[in-house]
Amino acid sequence: MAYDSGQLSFAALLGPVADAASALARADERLKRSALREGCATRADFFDCCASLWVDGELVHLEDLVFHDAGMGLRTPTHELNVALDILRTRRRLVAQPAGWGLSAEGLRTLRGRGGQEPALQDVGPAPETKASLYLTSDAEDALAAHMSAIDALIERSKRLLEGATEGVRLQASSRDRDPIIYEPDWDEDARLAEWLAAVRATQDLPAVLRAAVLLDEWNSIQVLQHAPWLGRLLVADVLRHSGAGLAHLPAVNLGLKMVPREERTSRSRTQRLIAYLGAIRAGAEASLKEHDRLLLAQQQMQRRLVGRRQSSSLPQLVDLVLSRPMVSAGMIAEALGVTPQGALKIAAELQLRELTGRGRFRAWGIL
DSSP states (O other): OOOOGGGSOHHHHHHHHHHHHHHHHHHHHHHHTOTTHHHHHHHHHHHHHHHHHHHTTOOOOHHHHHHHHTTOOSSOOOHHHHHHHHHHHHHHHHHHSOTTGGGSHHHHHHHTTOOOOOOSSOOOOSOOOOGGGGGOOSOTTOHHHHHHHHHHHHHHHHHHHHHHHHHHHHHHHHHHTTOTTTSOTTOOHHHHHHHHHHHHHHTTTSOHHHHHHHHHHHHHHHTOOSSOTHHHHHHHHHHHHHTTTTSSSOOOHHHHHHTSOHHHHTOSOHHHHHHHHHHHHHHHHHHHHHHHHHHHHHHHHHHHTTTTOOTTOSHHHHHHHHHTSSOEEHHHHHHHHTOOHHHHHHHHHHTTOEEOSOOSSSOEEEOO
């Protein structure tokens, strides 16, 4: 079904659109010129992932996500934590790619976990001529040359078989994705995605933030993916970045949605839902601004403790690490700074970081 933007109530949406666009522009401009841009972006990835699970009715503790991302998890990851890690990696992948990559054919195929459609196992056929054939002499009965040629041929044939088997496993896994026990047989994700992409094309002339709100509403209404509703929110953030509204950062749409009452996000009135989504974009941008200002203040306070330190001190490196992570553990400090765990505890105490976990063991520090 083609999307009709003429049904929008522009009079009611004009104010929220202006507020959201203004907040997003301020946040982006501030981050663009800030030395803390990378740290803010890294921390936003973690906060936005936890907020995404919250929006979907799940709970993941920030410290668990940070530790598991660093390979220092304290316990076996839960299903929710695995989803959070998937969201975190997807968000980082979008940031690493050019703006708008998420909506390209390659981007959608990659983000959905779809591999190529090549046959699972191709005919191996005869082995190609190998380097061992150079050793062959005019004497066809040379046993050594024949033996070496056979070995090279076997290696090449095995390599091609393994490559084909890998493709076969990938395609078999793709087939299992359609298992009716896991997926509803009548849920055609490809058709739903095509319908949503039609809305993407039909809204190109709308203001960036209004277009993002409309696409988010369409994604939720169509219910494109059964097991990855969070992907649509990241794609909408990429749409904002591609439009120029978030050149310096990937907007934290999930973080903003967490601040909007659920009753407004799920209202039966489409206009009310769009206003809520616009409010979420504005709230996410304002949260990014506040986070940047808080990090700037924390940086100034920690740098005062560096006065008089010798040049070989590890404290400046620790300041950079703390500013780039929501929290750090002794293991993370030791690995990043190349010190012992005991040394990590000592320099963390010298910097007077705040202990965030309230535990005696497996503690973590930060500036939250």
